[in-house]
Amino acid sequence: MKRSLIILIFLSSNIFSLLEIEIIKGSDNLSKVAFVPFGIEENVNENYGEQISTLIEKNMLLFGEFENLDKAEMLSFPDSEEDFYYRDWKIMGVDYSVIGKINSVNALGNLNISYSLFNINRRIKILEGEIVGRENNIEGIAKIISNRIYEKITGLKGIFDTKLAYIVNSDAETYQMCISDIDGKNEQILFTSAAPIMSPDWSPDRKKIAYVSFENGLAEIFIQDLASGERESIQALGMTNSAPVWSPDGKSLALVVSFSGNPDIFSYSINNKRLVRLTNHYGIDTEPSWSPDSKKIIFTSDRSGSPQLYEINTQSKRKKRLTRDGNYNARGRYFPDGKSIFFVHGNDGNFQIATKKLSSRFIETLTSTSLDESPTISPNGNIIIYATKDGSKGYLGGITLDGKSRFSLPxxxxxxxxxAWSPLFN
Amino acid sequence: MNKILTSLNTFALILLFLSFVFSVFSITTLKVDETQSIKVNFYELIEIAEQPKRLSGTKPKESIQEADLNKVEENSEVKKSLDFEKYKLNKPDIKRELSKIKLSKEREVILKISAIIQDKISSVWIKPNSLSKVLAAKVLINLAPSGEVINFEMVEPSNDKVFDESVLIAINKISFFEEVLGLDRKLFESNFRNFKLVFKSSGEIE
Amino acid sequence: MEPIGIFILATICQFYSCAQNVSDSVERMQYASVAGEEYLEGEKIDTNLDDKVYFDFDKSTLDADDKNLLEQYLPAIRKAKIVRLEGHCDERGTREYNLALGERRALEVRDFLIIKGVSGKKIRVVSFGEERPIKNASNEKAWAENRRVEISLY
Incomplete structure (x- = not known):
């Protein structure tokens, strides 16, 4: 990401007003966090202490948002506030320290764990918590603690218990719809087909996934229940049904129906199976997605001659063009705050992930590979995962929105x- | 030869004029790059030297030409005479001009130190992702002449908890601004004894 | 000049009326044929003609060569029961947009055939977007081969 911020200093000639120095640029450094191995009481399995702090550490470092202090460099291993000395961490350049203790395990296998988070620079304890969880779900416990620490430090929702859906194409005849935990663990194959599968999208309650399957010879939308595995086809009339996206209330899908080969955007109500037309244009209208407040739908249209992003007010049906720069801006999605969008931006034959504030006309490109597509954003709005290619093989890449971290998934x-990033677990 | 020199002189004058115009535009907002801020001050110095010329219209140009015609042989001599001409013209204003030069030198120092402070803070401020929120927080810094931060206070918080906290963490990381050490006492008292840092979430142009 | 103008006008009118009549039935046919697709595969007619027409990036227009090829198909098409047109794109750009673009390409071929007098009722149109490339590589040559409409007769 190009960060050529203009930094200004305002010098006042007036004697009575103070010198003001403006700071816009932040450091390229990451916050450094120390994850101290948790202490244990006597009757607890001694491996648990280190296991849980390591799990928390792995979670927190997953997207490259933080730096850690190596255990070998730690000057002390406190497990309670009484043993905690700020200077031990300050001299190691640590910004936050996480300590904790496994207090007890009862006959049912329930662990009682307490933990604290310290802000070293401000010399204050900023979080303290206690959690009871099952011995065999130590990963789950670590995710909850990680979420709380993450929220305290960043002010953003923790995303360590979210999931990712994706399509795997292992050979020309095998397509799989998969989901896994966001750290790549617990992969499940939801559906396998010899025909292409496309466009997975999570229902807001995380219980269903809508996607497109070609199993019957042409693009058809299915809704699959994750618990039961049951699949249901949406028999919307038309030659092609594609690009299903759940509305924020989970009651409708925005989708594309192509009558007589003219794809337009429709809203499909799941309960009464009613189809409401939203766009009617001879050009291609596709890739719809709802704004977080459900009032608008962003979509791609080539009505201007090249694919560009538009948004339509679902009530008034008024349309507005959102992108003008470049001849390929497609598959737009709103940020969770609804104020910006991210999309695929084609430029000089390169297709990259870009963002744009709705209030501004500037497009900012985030990625630097050339065949980037299908961006999906973390529910807290801080990370984008997208698909890209290395040779002919597709893999998933990710980037934090401050541009400090780039990573690729295993x-x-x-x-x-x-x-497709799942919503938060409610 | 004469012709060349004359045209050279005219060219120099045009350059001087352009630099004057440029300096006028660059006074209000300055890019912080150290070298650039010095540059600006260089222009200011020129501006001050220029002023009387502007007041007296084309006269100096004529006199320069005359001087050229009279003393063709040595370039250095020509230059000397030019300087001499200027001082002659400036005589009534010389005190005012000197004070202006002093002022701009102070300004240069202030700019330089401000830029260093800015870099220093930027290098430790870990900016949170404030999504698309436009936030600003003002912090009043109170320094001792040694550069030690005696006190700081968030006088205008942004009211975004995480943003404000990130600002406080950054300032907590810095206990000294050595840069003000050795600064002229008056300059220190009037500029760096108390000053404000304005932290902004985004550098929107709109 | 005038006769030519009238001829063009007539062609356009003909095209429109055909397209109008045909569109509804095509949709119904499409659905009726979905289940029978694999059974149809078995009776594919071999024409000894190139079974693909190619397109430019983000375009769905037919050039003179494409039209020429399609004209050579006409006799075989008249004998065939079903004409299947499968639209494809290269990997560049977004998947859903490419799905629509592939459909656009196949429809362009269908419309040309209809103008040439082929009954729209025989024509099946399907798009696979960028999901089924011929060459799985990321270079101009592969992309050019992948931007295609495949014609098969049954």
């Missing part, structure tokens, strides 16, 4: 594409 057996 490589799978086959080409991975179309990531």
């Amino acid at each position: 490589v799978k057996n086959g080409s991975v594409r179309e990531p």
